[in-house]
Amino acid sequence: MLATGLPATATAAHLPVAWVGLDALEALGLIATGLLAARGDRRHALAAAATATLLAVDVGSGASGGVNSYASQIPKRPTRRSIIVTAS
Template sequence: MRPESVLLVSGAALVPWLYVLARTLPSTARVGHWNVAWVGLDALEVLGLLSTAALRRRGDDRHRLTAAATGALLVVDAWFDTVTAAPGGELAAAVAMALCAELPLAAVCTALALGRGRRTVHDDPRLTLGRRPTRR
């Protein structure tokens, strides 16, 4: 089976599962290792931002891959921060972080992943493999 077919069938099969989850999951849960989950997510974001910057600085096209993954992580972080926040100050802080940091960074990452603002060896003759890019 072709990968496109597997993805299509899998995506379609998950639609009824979403309904099951929405109807059966409790609205609250007590979980262990909550701190580890959030530190792990933020650590992945740090790794993604730093690796995207380093790859792009070298003119390496693989920065688009790390940018795409990092953008997705930032959107997930914004989503879970806001939907898990307690009403009041905690929710206000989560919304502020989402609007002022996570979502704008996700937009930058998405633009880089899609090739906007290109700065690669193929586009810029000042960039050569194995050398640091020159300043503009």
């Protein structure tokens, strides 16, 4: 029943805002981890674990070809073989 009632595609109107929020949380987590570690506070491990989880979510969503896929936007450096093949 549920499978037939769901739309074929899902749209997210506020997806860019969600990515900015995720990036902001990652930055805050890194700052908090650094400050706690510099003070010698043992809670830095908790902040590091939470930040690592956020970073894994960010990487995981980009690796699947989502909106935040930075790897697909980086131009590939041509290899020597591709230059030789292209030149001939």
